Amino acid sequence: MSDFLTLDKLTLGYGATIAVDSLDFAMKPGELVALLGPSGCGKTTTMRAIAGLMTPVSGRIVLDGRDVTRVPANKRGVGLVFQSYALFPHLTVFENVAFGLRLAKVPAQQVKARVDAALASVGLSHLADRQPKALSGGQQQRVALARSIVVEPKLLLLDEPLSNLDARLRLEMRSELSRLQRELGIAMIYVTHDQAEALALADRIIVMREGRIEQAGTPEEIYERPVSAFVANFIGFENCFALKDGKLKGVAAPGFDTGTAKGLAWRPNAVRLGTGAHRGTVAGASYLGQVVEYLLATPLGDIKAEAPAADPRHAIGAEIAFDLPQAGAVVLHRD
Amino acid sequence: MRSAGHLLLALVLVFLIGPFVIICIAGLSGGETLAFPPEGLSLRWVAKVFTVDSFRAAFWLSITLALGSTAVALALGIPAAYALERYNPPGAEVVRNIVTAPIVVPGIIVGLALLRHLVIPLGIPVPVALVIGHTALLIPYAVRVVSGSLVNLRPDIEEAAVMLGASRLQAFFKVVLPNIRAGIMAAFIIGFITSFNQVPVSLFLTGPGVTTLPIDMMFYMEFNYDPSVAALSGLLALMSLGVVMVAEKLLGLSRYV
Amino acid sequence: MFQNRRLGLLLLAPATIFVALGFIVPVLILLSGAFRAEGGWTLGHYLEFFAQPLNREVFLRTFRLGLIVTAVSAVVGYGVAMAVVEAGPKSKGRLVALLVLPLMISPVARTYAWLVILGRTGFVNVFLTDIGLIDSPLRLLFTETAVFIGLIQLFFPLMVLPLISSLENLPRDVIPAARVLGASWPAVFFKVVLPLTKEGLVVGGTLVFVGSLTAYVTPAILGGSKVLMLETLLYQRVSVANDFASAAVIAVILIVMSVATNVLLKRLASVRRSKAEAK
Numbered sequence: 069m070s071d072f073l074t075l076d077k078l079t080l081g082y083g084a085t086i087a088v089d090s091l092d093f094a095m096k097p098g099e100l101v102a103l104l105g106p107s108g109c110g111k112t113t114t115m116r117a118i119a120g121l122m123t124p125v126s127g128r129i130v131l132d133g134r135d136v137t138r139v140p141a142n143k144r145g146v147g148l149v150f151q152s153y154a155l156f157p158h159l160t161v162f163e164n165v166a167f168g169l170r171l172a173k174v175p176a177q178q179v180k181a182r183v184d185a186a187l188a189s190v191g192l193s194h195l196a197d198r199q200p201k202a203l204s205g206g207q208q209q210r211v212a213l214a215r216s217i218v219v220e221p222k223l224l225l226l227d228e229p230l231s232n233l234d235a236r237l238r239l240e241m242r243s244e245l246s247r248l249q250r251e252l253g254i255a256m257i258y259v260t261h262d263q264a265e266a267l268a269l270a271d272r273i274i275v276m277r278e279g280r281i282e283q284a285g286t287p288e289e290i291y292e293r294p295v296s297a298f299v300a301n302f303i304g305f306e307n308c309f310a311l312k313d314g315k316l317k318g319v320a321a322p323g324f325d326t327g328t329a330k331g332l333a334w335r336p337n338a339v340r341l342g343t344g345a346h347r348g349t350v351a352g353a354s355y356l357g358q359v360v361e362y363l364l365a366t367p368l369g370d371i372k373a374e375a376p377a378a379d380p381r382h383a384i385g386a387e388i389a390f391d392l393p394q395a396g397a398v399v400l401h402r403d
Numbered sequence: 404m405r406s407a408g409h410l411l412l413a414l415v416l417v418f419l420i421g422p423f424v425i426i427c428i429a430g431l432s433g434g435e436t437l438a439f440p441p442e443g444l445s446l447r448w449v450a451k452v453f454t455v456d457s458f459r460a461a462f463w464l465s466i467t468l469a470l471g472s473t474a475v476a477l478a479l480g481i482p483a484a485y486a487l488e489r490y491n492p493p494g495a496e497v498v499r500n501i502v503t504a505p506i507v508v509p510g511i512i513v514g515l516a517l518l519r520h521l522v523i524p525l526g527i528p529v530p531v532a533l534v535i536g537h538t539a540l541l542i543p544y545a546v547r548v549v550s551g552s553l554v555n556l557r558p559d560i561e562e563a564a565v566m567l568g569a570s571r572l573q574a575f576f577k578v579v580l581p582n583i584r585a586g587i588m589a590a591f592i593i594g595f596i597t598s599f600n601q602v603p604v605s606l607f608l609t610g611p612g613v614t615t616l617p618i619d620m621m622f623y624m625e626f627n628y629d630p631s632v633a634a635l636s637g638l639l640a641l642m643s644l645g646v647v648m649v650a651e652k653l654l655g656l657s658r659y660v
Numbered sequence: 661m662f663q664n665r666r667l668g669l670l671l672l673a674p675a676t677i678f679v680a681l682g683f684i685v686p687v688l689i690l691l692s693g694a695f696r697a698e699g700g701w702t703l704g705h706y707l708e709f710f711a712q713p714l715n716r717e718v719f720l721r722t723f724r725l726g727l728i729v730t731a732v733s734a735v736v737g738y739g740v741a742m743a744v745v746e747a748g749p750k751s752k753g754r755l756v757a758l759l760v761l762p763l764m765i766s767p768v769a770r771t772y773a774w775l776v777i778l779g780r781t782g783f784v785n786v787f788l789t790d791i792g793l794i795d796s797p798l799r800l801l802f803t804e805t806a807v808f809i810g811l812i813q814l815f816f817p818l819m820v821l822p823l824i825s826s827l828e829n830l831p832r833d834v835i836p837a838a839r840v841l842g843a844s845w846p847a848v849f850f851k852v853v854l855p856l857t858k859e860g861l862v863v864g865g866t867l868v869f870v871g872s873l874t875a876y877v878t879p880a881i882l883g884g885s886k887v888l889m890l891e892t893l894l895y896q897r898v899s900v901a902n903d904f905a906s907a908a909v910i911a912v913i914l915i916v917m918s919v920a921t922n923v924l925l926k927r928l929a930s931v932r933r934s935k936a937e938a939k
Contacts, residue, residue, distance in 0.1 A: 121661045127422055141661070142565045154563035158581045167577075168567030219567060408743030412755070415740050419762050419813060422773030425783065429776050439776045439783045483675035490668025498672050501679055507918050508687055509874035511891050512911040515898065516690035521682070539683035542675055564661050600766040603876045606895065617768040621880065624772065633776065636769035642763045651757070 071130075072097040073118070073223060078127035079111050087113045089279040090127065095272075100249050100256045102270035104263060106302070109276040111259045115225050116258065119148050132222055147221035151228045153212040155200035161187070162196040163212050166220035189248065206237045213245075216254065230265065242268060252342040263303050267291060275299050280388045295333045296402035306372040307392075308333040310403060316392075319367050320346060331400035336361065338396025339373035341382065344389050346396055350382045352383035366392065419593070430634030432643055437630050448634040458635060460612070461619035464530075465599050468615065472537035473545075473594035477587065479538070480545030487581070488553040489561075501541045510603030513539065518607045529613050538602045541594040548593065552586025553579075592650045596643055691915065694908035709909045715893070719913070722890045725804065726872040729811045733819040733868050734861060738849075741823035741860075756824065759817045767877040771810050774882055778806055802886040805897045808877035815871045817863035826860025827853075858928075870918050890914055 077116040080088040088110040095101050103111035116122040118129060122139030128137045136144050156164050165186055169179045187193045190210040200208060209229060216224060229245075230238045246269055249256050260266055266273050267287045275282045275290065275298075283290060283299045294300040300308045310331045312318035322332060323345055341362065348366030354375065362382060363372040373390065375382075382388055425439050430448055432441030452458055483502060500582055505513070517532045527535075555580065564574035580587075605615045614622070616639070624632050662668075695701050709715050745756045762770060777783045778800040785797040800806055830853070838852045854861075879889040885896065894910040897903040 119566060121565070123663065140565075140570075141562075142568050142570060146566065148563070148566040150559050150563060152557065152559055154557065154559040156560055156564075157580055160580075167564070170571065171568040215567070235512075405746070408739065408746060411736070411739045412743040412747075415736065415816070416755075416758055419816065420758065421697060422770065422777060422813065423762065423765060425776055426769060426773040429773075435781075436781075437776055438781055461712065476724035479675035479678055482671040486668040486671035489662045490665055490671075491664050492668035494669075498676050501676055501684065504679065505683055507915065507922060508683075509876075509891060509914045509918065511874075511876055511912065512687060512690065513683065515894075515907060517682075517685035517912070520689045521905070535678075535682040539679055542679060546675070556916075558662065576800075596764055600768075602767065603891065606876070607898070615875075617766050620768050620772075621877070624775075625882070632772060636772050638765070638767055640765040640769050643766070644761065647761070647764045 070115050070133075071095060072099070072132060074128075074130040075114070075118070076128040076130065078114070078117065078129065079125045080110070080122060081125045081392050086125070087279055088117070091279075091281060093274060093281065093284070095255065095257070098253045098255055098271055099271045100246075100258060102258045102266035102273045103276060104266040104273050104302070105276035105282075105360050106261060106277075110279040111261075111276050112227060113234075114276070115148075115227060115257060115259050118223070119225055120144050121148075121350065138340060145222045147216035147224045149209075149212050149216050149224070149226045149229050151231060152249070153200075155208055155211055155215075157200055159200075160196065161192065161198050161200065161203070163362075164200065164211055165215045165218055167215065170317065172219070183214075184216050186214040189251075189376075190214045190244070205233055206241065209233065209241065210244075213248070217248070217254070222255065223255050226256065226258045228260055231259075231260070231262070238265075245269065258280045269301075275302065293398060294333070295400065297333075297400050298403065300331075300333050300398070300400060305333050305398070306336050306341065308400065309368060317368055322394075322397075323393065329399045329401060330403050332392070333398045333400060334392055334396050335398075336372040336374040338393070340380075340391040340393060341373055341375050341388060342390070344391025346390050346392065348388055348390060350384050350388055353381065353384060364388065366390075409438050423648050426633050427637035427640070428639040432630045432633075434630075436628050437633060441630070448630040449638065451629075451631050452635045452638065455623075455631065456617050457614065457623070458616065458631075461614045461616040464613065465616040468530075468533055468537060469595045469598040472534050472541055473591055475534065475538045476541035476545040476594055477549075477590060478540050480590070481549050481587065483542075484546045484549035484553060485575075488550055502546055505539045506543045510536075510540065510601065511606055513536060514604045514607035522608070529608055529610065533605060533608050533613075533615075537598045537601060540601065540604060544593055544597065545590045548586055548590035549583060552583035556582050588653075589650070592646060596646065600643070606634065652653060676835060690908055691912050692908075693904060694912045705905045705909050709906055714888075715906075718888045718890060718893045722806065722873055723889070723917075725808060725811065725889070726869050727757040728870045729808060729872045730819075730865050732812060733816050734865060737816065737819040737823050737864065738853075740820050742825050744820075744824055745827045752824075756821070759820055762813070763817055767814060768881070770814060771878045771881045774806065774810055774813075775801065778809075778882075801882060802884045804883075804887055806882040807879050807887050807889070810882045811872050811875060814875070814878055815868040818871060821855065822860040822863040822867075824860075829855055862925050862928050866921050870921050873917055874914055884892035 071094040075091050075093045078088060078091040079086065091114060103114060104241060105111050113122065117124055118131075120136070120139065124137060128135055130136070130179060131144065131146070156167065159167065162183055165183045166179050168184060169182060174182070183196075184193065187196055190213055192207060192210055192214065195203065195207060195211075199209065204266055209232075213229070226245075230241050233241060242265060258266070261314065267290070272284065273287055273290045274284045277298055283295050285293075290299065291303055294303055297308050297310060308331060309316040311322075311326055311329060314326065315321050316332065326332065337359070346366060346368070348364040348371065350362055351365040351370070352363035354361045359374045360377055360379075360381065362373045362375065364373060372392070429437060429439045429441055431444045431446065432438065432447035432448065433443030434441055460564045483498075487495060487499065492498070511537050517536050521527050521535070522529060560578055561574045564578045565571065569577060600617060601615070602617050602621070605618055609615060609618050620632050620635060694705055695703070697704060701761055710719075726861060744752055744759075775782070779785070780797045780799070780801075782800075784800060785794075788794045789797065834856070838848045843851065874891060875889065876891040876895070879887065879892045880895075883892065885888065885892075888896065890910050890913065894907050897906040897910070921938055
């Protein structure tokens with residue numbers, strides 16, 4: 069399958085500041101790619117450049133075989149769902165969704181048919197005559213979505229579309245989006261700072277940091293094999309330690325050869341309690357049903373460990389030995 | 404305390420509005436000279452107003468001047484307001500100061516300056532100079548009111564329109580304009596009334612045959628002591644009020660003042 | 661999407677060029693006439709202007725009336741503004757409309773009414789004679805008092821509206837809090853209300869002061885040539901004597917006073933803001 073979207077050494081900046089530095093990235097048709105990273109990492113900027121709302125300093129954007137770097141935003145066939153939804157306040161829901169179709173001079177009957185279908189697919193047919201200000205956040209979000217997909221874009225960009233919704237709604241909408249994407253088979257780029265969302269939705273995740281790609285891969289690859297402490301921390305990997313002079317945090321020897329690694333990380337369930345070369349004190353214990361989560365205070369800092377609930381409990385305040393075995397170690401090649 | 408406040412309020416309102424009421428009544432006088440209370444009531448002076456040639460001519464001049472200068476002020480001011488709010492053009496501060504400068508200069512100076520340095524040396528016709536003077540006076544209001552509307556309009560709806568296929572111009576007309584329409588109308592009405600009632604700017608620029616209505620009224624007053632001016636004042640005041648009340652009903656004008 | 665700053669400049673250009681060429685340039689040329697004489701720059705025109713007692717009198721009178729109108733507006737304005745704010749939201753809308761209404765009526769019409777009221781056979785004189793308070797009519801027109809009354813009626817709403825705005829932004833229970841702490845009503849006003857509404861007072865004061873300084877219609881109708889103010893003096897000098905030098909001098913004085921007051925306003929407002937930020 070040839071690439072659907074290619075970013076070729078894309079450099080973006082505001083005035084004198086470079087926000088995105090020589091980005092290279094390719095996307096397959098029908099993929100859902102998540103751009104994940106903290107604020108300021110350049111994910112939104114990259115998205116806006118793909119949309120055409122921002123002119124690159126240098127580099128190319130190739131969409132579906134066509135170099136669109138110089139093509140204006142309204143002619144790229146790219147859709148964008150804004151974080152704030154950006155519904156037109158002076159138009160009804162129906163007219164909002166019909167906007168793009170009317171611009172394209174689609175005949176009135178077809179407009180009605182397609183808008184009705186789009187509203188039905190997001191479950192808002194009953195609200196067609198409402199004003200945007202009368203809608204809840206979740207409803208506005210769905211109108212924004214319908215408005216973008218009704219014009220059948222080749223590529224759909226979503227800028228943190230769920231961040232303004234409450235937790236429960238967010239989960240609901242997440243599955244909606246997933247379903248919609250699979251049904252329509254449309255390529256999507258999803259910008260978010262929420263790693264849970266990215267892991268749940270994406271076919272591939274691009275983790276960005278300070279204008280560059282830190283790691284790109286499937287959710288499994290990102291989750292299980294983060295390449296750097298940054299990604300590990302971002303994904304919520306506990307127990308990350310930088311290696312200094314071959315020692316974890318310069319303090320304790322890992323007990324095995326670490327090669328050229330810059331850091332090591334262990335999942336809480338990879339930490340062995342009761343035996344081992346390391347020492348610490350039990351600072352907290354939380355019963356989570358299947359497992360008990362322990363917080364250990366150690367010379368390496370706080371360590372989270374998990375043990376099956378069936379195992380004998382360790383008392384708070386007790387001194388404990390623990391092992392960070394090579395088998396469970398995730399090697400971080402960069403920081 | 405409360406009743407003292409109410410009393411004060413009542414007195415002040417009487418002071419502010421009473422004279423206007425008095426002038427309306429004086430204009431309905433049946434007598435020969437201007438007096439209050441009038442000797443009997445009659446519409447003869449109201450009718451007389453329509454027969455005075457200079458009033459008629461001045462009225463039309465004032466109306467066309469007001470419409471013309473407000474239209475030009477908006478035509479110049481709307482893009483300027485848009486540019487100031489949406490872009491951060493280089494030199495924005497300087498431009499803002501230039502565009503609001505007319506507010507700081509007393510009107511009479513403007514009229515004199517235009518007469519001496521535009522009309523006389525360059526041969527620009529007086530009505531054109533009047534339009535220039537009035538437009539310059541109105542541009543700051545136009546920019547300010549339209550800016551006010553634009554501030555409350557998120558820029559991302561324009562981006563959304565563009566993403567859906569609109570050109571920048573289409574986005575402006577289909578998405579921005581409908582949402583600032585009320586502000587534009589408010590600016591239009593404020594501009595119209597300001598121009599219509601304006602005296603100092605027009606003072607030096609008017610002459611025989613080319614007079615605005617307020618100035619014509621002032622000249623008439625100097626030599627005639629009949630109630631026509633009172634009647635005319637009453638009519639004009641009612642016209643202004645009518646315009647403003649309609650605007651308030653339709654737009655909630657008070658939000659933009 | 662709004663990165664193209666040059667497009668922004670293009671949109672700004674028409675308005676800017678219009679104001680620059682059609683307004684600023686002619687006005688500057690006029691003003692420069694106050695400083696120029698045969699062959700060079702001079703302050704002589706100013707000296708000549710202020711050498712004449714009439715001119716000095718007019719200058720001082722304009723300034724004095726401006727201050728008095730502003731002061732009276734401020735005092736009465738606070739009373740009215742507080743009454744309006746206490747009247748509750750429904751009445752407030754209607755009251756504000758009533759206060760704004762006069763602004764929409766031509767100054768000629770508004771001032772003309774005073775001719776009827778203050779004239780020799782006018783309302784006031786007839787009334788006072790009828791009730792026996794006076795024997796012969798008072799000369800009320802073409803006095804400073806008449807001009808003062810006209811100006812106050814014209815500009816009072818411009819003071820009240822910003823005050824209402826400021827008063828509404830007072831934190832809710834500030835006045836009851838002060839009372840509970842033992843403050844008398846004057847103390848409440850001077851120590852709590854006044855400092856917190858200073859911005860409104862400054863805005864209103866500037867509008868009224870500058871308006872009064874640069875008023876034409878009211879002094880022309882109610883003061884005539886007996887009570888000249890700077891603008892009516894200017895008109896007279898030009899139309900009667902073609903004295904453009906004096907006109908330019910007066911113009912400069914008016915603009916300087918106008919700009920100075922506006923600058924002072926900005927300075928006062930930002931001083932307060934930076935003090936607040938420093939806290």
